[in-house]
Amino acid sequence: MAVGTDFRPDGALPVIADAARAGHEVLDRTGTVVVGATQPLRLALAAVLAGGHVLFEDLPGLGKTLAAKTLAQALGLDFRRLQFTPDLLPSDVTGSSIFNPATREFEFRPGPVFTGLFLADEINRTSPKTQSALLEAMAEGQVSAEGTTLVLRRPFHVFATSNPIEFEGTYPLPEAQLDRFMVRLRFGYPGPGGEQEIITRRIGRRREATEVASVISADGLLALQAAVEAVDVDEDVIDYAVRLTAGTRHHPAIEVGASPRGSQALILLGRALAVLDGRSFVLPEDVKECAVAVLAHRLTLTPSSWAQGTSTEQVVTEVLAQIATPTTAPRG
Numbered sequence: 476m477a478v479g480t481d482f483r484p485d486g487a488l489p490v491i492a493d494a495a496r497a498g499h500e501v502l503d504r505t506g507t508v509v510v511g512a513t514q515p516l517r518l519a520l521a522a523v524l525a526g527g528h529v530l531f532e533d534l535p536g537l538g539k540t541l542a543a544k545t546l547a548q549a550l551g552l553d554f555r556r557l558q559f560t561p562d563l564l565p566s567d568v569t570g571s572s573i574f575n576p577a578t579r580e581f582e583f584r585p586g587p588v589f590t591g592l593f594l595a596d597e598i599n600r601t602s603p604k605t606q607s608a609l610l611e612a613m614a615e616g617q618v619s620a621e622g623t624t625l626v627l628r629r630p631f632h633v634f635a636t637s638n639p640i641e642f643e644g645t646y647p648l649p650e651a652q653l654d655r656f657m658v659r660l661r662f663g664y665p666g667p668g669g670e671q672e673i674i675t676r677r678i679g680r681r682r683e684a685t686e687v688a689s690v691i692s693a694d695g696l697l698a699l700q701a702a703v704e705a706v707d708v709d710e711d712v713i714d715y716a717v718r719l720t721a722g723t724r725h726h727p728a729i730e731v732g733a734s735p736r737g738s739q740a741l742i743l744l745g746r747a748l749a750v751l752d753g754r755s756f757v758l759p760e761d762v763k764e765c766a767v768a769v770l771a772h773r774l775t776l777t778p779s780s781w782a783q784g785t786s787t788e789q790v791v792t793e794v795l796a797q798i799a800t801p802t803t804a805p806r807g
């Protein structure tokens with residue numbers, strides 16, 4: 476049984492094929508600058524196509540800022556980067572009112588969050604107050620500053636980078652804020668030969684700065700997002716996402732499992748992965764592919780499993796192994 480927009484003979488397939496081609500071009504261009512990290516970048520792009528925000532979390536020096544910046548360039552979005560520091564104020568993110576002597580009135584000067592893609596670099600180095608100013612923008616698509624509420628233009632996406640919470644001088648993001656990121660992605664160290672390749676490329680270009688030409692524009696991205704919205708989802712696949720998410724709530728190592736926002740993100744992201752593969756329907760494999768990135772950051776370990784060094788990634792992997800995959804034969 477199909478739920479949502481069914482496949483139509485009126486051109487739905489060419490739209491998906493075009494979207495898949497554009498997506499691959501974005502990833503290819505990003506790959507000319509970023510070495511490796513193929514899977515995190517595919518998931519980051521899928522999250523944007525699904526209308527979400529992305530958290531890149533890993534140790535310093537693994538290419539998080541570079542990846543976020545390069546993907547933004549390839550997407551052709553208006554791009555602003557803000558380095559989050561302990562002394563940053565909410566108004567440094569949202570903007571503030573400036574007195575204009577000519578009109579004798581206060582005028583709102585929009586902050587860097589008024590952009591297409593906002594890179595919140597090292598987000599966990601700033602205070603909770605400033606973090607929550609960004610949270611409102613992410614969750615509501617609007618900014619409240621000094622009594623006025625301004626709506627952000629679409630597309631609006633946040634790429635945040637963060638260091639693991641054990642690092643000195645960091646403020647861990649509260650659960651409510653983590654939940655607003657569709658995915659949390661880790662990079663890990665470069666694979667065999669990857670580190671040499673990073674250095675060879677740096678020597679080859681004879682400068683630090685990198686650049687890629689944009690593949691699409693803001694309007695192009697809105698069209699790709701519309702293609703994702705048109706993708707069909709089978710009830711069995713929805714049921715699978717719900718059972719996986721419920722599985723995180725019942726796992727013995729978990730105190731608080733993922734909410735319906737998590738199961739919904741599995742399906743929304745699954746649809747974007749389907750489009751990147753040129754399909755107009757979602758397979759259980761799409762849900763599997765993104766499950767760790769979607770669910771792990773939404774789980775709270777019990778104190779004892781935390782003390783034993785269990786990771787929430789491990790928990791999601793275990794849940795994936797426990798829950799039976801539906802054997803729906805895909806249409807199309």
Ligand SMILES: Nc1ncnc2c1ncn2[C@@H]1O[C@H](COP(=O)(O)OP(=O)(O)O)[C@@H](O)[C@H]1O
Nearest residue numbers: 508509510534535536537538539540541542673
């Ligand atoms: N996967 C990678 N591909 C290309 N360059 C990389 C990669 N990882 C690290 N680098 C290089 O290492 C440096 C640190 O990268 P950066 O993005 O600032 O790391 P992070 O934000 O994770 O601390 C940069 O000079 C970058 O060019």
Ligand SMILES: [Mg+2]
Nearest residue numbers: 539540596636
């Ligand atoms: Mg960085």
